[in-house]
Amino acid sequence: MRSRSGMEQVLVENEVQQVRLLDSVNDEHGGVIVELSESMDSKVFASMLKASLALWRSQGKRGVWIKVPIELVNLVEAAVKEGFWFHHAEPKYLMLAFWIPEGAHTLPANASHRVGVGAFVMNKKREVLVVQEKSGIFQGKGVWKFPTGVVDEGEDICAAAIREVKEETAIDTEFLEVLAFRQSHKSFFEKSDLFFVCMLRPLSFDIEKQESEIEDARWMPWDEYEAQPFVQNHELVKHLVDICKAKEDEAYFGFSPVPLASKFSNEKSYLYVNDRDLKGSKVR
Amino acid sequence: MRSRSGMEQVLVENEVQQVRLLDSVNDEHGGVIVELSESMDSKVFASMLKASLALWRSQGKRGVWIKVPIELVNLVEAAVKEGFWFHHAEPKYLMLAFWIPEGAHTLPANASHRVGVGAFVMNKKREVLVVQEKSGIFQGKGVWKFPTGVVDEGEDICAAAIREVKEETAIDTEFLEVLAFRQSHKSFFEKSDLFFVCMLRPLSFDIEKQESEIEDARWMPWDEYEAQPFVQNHELVKHLVDICKAKEDEAYFGFSPVPLASKFSNEKSYLYVNDRDLKGSKVR
Numbered sequence: 001m002r003s004r005s006g007m008e009q010v011l012v013e014n015e016v017q018q019v020r021l022l023d024s025v026n027d028e029h030g031g032v033i034v035e036l037s038e039s040m041d042s043k044v045f046a047s048m049l050k051a052s053l054a055l056w057r058s059q060g061k062r063g064v065w066i067k068v069p070i071e072l073v074n075l076v077e078a079a080v081k082e083g084f085w086f087h088h089a090e091p092k093y094l095m096l097a098f099w100i101p102e103g104a105h106t107l108p109a110n111a112s113h114r115v116g117v118g119a120f121v122m123n124k125k126r127e128v129l130v131v132q133e134k135s136g137i138f139q140g141k142g143v144w145k146f147p148t149g150v151v152d153e154g155e156d157i158c159a160a161a162i163r164e165v166k167e168e169t170a171i172d173t174e175f176l177e178v179l180a181f182r183q184s185h186k187s188f189f190e191k192s193d194l195f196f197v198c199m200l201r202p203l204s205f206d207i208e209k210q211e212s213e214i215e216d217a218r219w220m221p222w223d224e225y226e227a228q229p230f231v232q233n234h235e236l237v238k239h240l241v242d243i244c245k246a247k248e249d250e251a252y253f254g255f256s257p258v259p260l261a262s263k264f265s266n267e268k269s270y271l272y273v274n275d276r277d278l279k280g281s282k283v284r
Numbered sequence: 285m286r287s288r289s290g291m292e293q294v295l296v297e298n299e300v301q302q303v304r305l306l307d308s309v310n311d312e313h314g315g316v317i318v319e320l321s322e323s324m325d326s327k328v329f330a331s332m333l334k335a336s337l338a339l340w341r342s343q344g345k346r347g348v349w350i351k352v353p354i355e356l357v358n359l360v361e362a363a364v365k366e367g368f369w370f371h372h373a374e375p376k377y378l379m380l381a382f383w384i385p386e387g388a389h390t391l392p393a394n395a396s397h398r399v400g401v402g403a404f405v406m407n408k409k410r411e412v413l414v415v416q417e418k419s420g421i422f423q424g425k426g427v428w429k430f431p432t433g434v435v436d437e438g439e440d441i442c443a444a445a446i447r448e449v450k451e452e453t454a455i456d457t458e459f460l461e462v463l464a465f466r467q468s469h470k471s472f473f474e475k476s477d478l479f480f481v482c483m484l485r486p487l488s489f490d491i492e493k494q495e496s497e498i499e500d501a502r503w504m505p506w507d508e509y510e511a512q513p514f515v516q517n518h519e520l521v522k523h524l525v526d527i528c529k530a531k532e533d534e535a536y537f538g539f540s541p542v543p544l545a546s547k548f549s550n551e552k553s554y555l556y557v558n559d560r561d562l563k564g565s566k567v568r
Binding site for chain 2: 093154
């Protein structure tokens with residue numbers, strides 16, 4: 001919905017005859033969103049923004065979002081001078097925010113966590129799928145590790161685990177469970193990290209390693225994997241080895257994804273639960 | 285470590301006698317970090333940045349980070365003109381990034397997820413701790429729900445659950461388990477959301493509700509909680525009710541936090557695992 005009503009009133013209030021207003025859409029929380037796309041002089045933008053803020057104020061609007069594509073970086077300073085602050089940024093845009101009412105704002109917090117996955121994939125010969133990486137902290141150290149990677153924006157954890165295994169080794173897999181997860185802090189600057197260890201069942205067996213990131217990939221006998229000094233000296237990996245061994249004996253249950261429909265959007269989401277225990281308790 | 289060496293060489297190369305270089309520290313990945321703090325003219329900054337980039341290039345540096353406090357927003361445009369892009373932003377600063385080598389950069393991805401917690405707290409009378417919120421989607425609808433909140437930057441999930449219960453109701457609790465978690469997408473703009481449902485044991489029982497956010501708080505008999513239309517009509521909440529009921533019967537096990545020491549920093553982290561199953565498998 002375009003917010004053009006009240007424009008004339010504002011023009012009169014400002015005693016400015018020619019000033020245009022910024023195009024905006026209303027959000028669901030009583031605020032407005034502006035997506036800048038047209039290049040303009042920063043002084044012209046400043047006067048449009050002043051007039052638009054006066055209008056939104058008169059309309060009782062609350063939060064104001066301005067998405068600035070990096071090509072229009074020349075407009076950022078003018079908005080900050082009007083009291084906007086940085087909310088979040090991605091390579092191609094900066095999101096600015098402003099709160100019109102009195103008192104503390106109720107705008108959502110910025111994303112605080114990066115999410116990663118590690119994949120435990122074992123075949124029926126009790127061999128585990130492992131890789132050596134071309135870069136990172138284990139580069140050149142001969143360490144064989146589970147495939148790992150970063151969950152993309154908008155990607156499900158279960159989908160990311162399948163994708164990373166496929167990309168690094170060309171092995172097709174079915175997602176089974178999240179076995180455990182680790183939360184750590186200051187992974188880069190002030191941001192935190194959530195790392196989900198996932199168990200997947202292999203559906204194919206011929207490895208083809210990714211040239212760009214992977215030095216080597218193989219099926220390794222579990223005892224050989226476990227005997228690596230890297231495993232023995234690394235507290236997190238030792239815990240994971242205990243879990244994977246318990247898992248092998250079917251004595252450990254993690255969380256399985258249950259798809260949820262959303263009433264509020266078309267986006268599906270997943271609830272990860274201990275499905276074995278839930279089913280068990282329903283049977284009783 | 286300050287990177288001043290090679291300065292004279294660059295000055296000669298640029299045939300500029302007076303240009304200063306930007307103060308920088310080396311990072312652990314072959315790159316440099318600049319934290320701007322001194323206000324300056326954007327043209328002066330542009331020439332310092334050009335000279336600094338020439339030096340870093342000659343030194344074989346890789347990633348370059350520039351942290352721009354919001355007060356120095358006038359310097360952002362000059363950096364973008366040199367090829368810097370937006371990496372992430374917080375209210376008080378914008379982090380710019382640049383990659384000197386040929387080829388795709390290997391800088392860490394931005395944070396993609398916001399993290400929330402919900403708290404299931406039940407007393408020995410089979411009453412659950414519930415609140416009515418003053419704002420949000422359930423405002424004014426008479427819905428009684430578990431205390432919930434956003435995990436702060438750098439905060440552990442288990443600490444956040446205890447803090448939210450304390451803030452909203454003044455009840456002291458001990459953290460027991462993550463019972464389940466949900467991942468959803470596009471929670472705000474393109475960002476995703478991870479919501480951890482936690483079980484806590486109450487250590488105190490006298491409720492004092494938070495004035496600013498909470499309309500009311502009480503201990504509610506479980507059957508009354510479950511009978512609410514909100515519970516019956518909400519797929520996620522229905523799943524959670526099943527879990528909580530199984531949990532009551534000690535027939536459901538979630539993930540408990542195990543503290544991990546880090547070899548790489550003083551930051552502690554937590555691994556969340558199905559501790560019951562792990563202990564069980566060790567006993568056998």
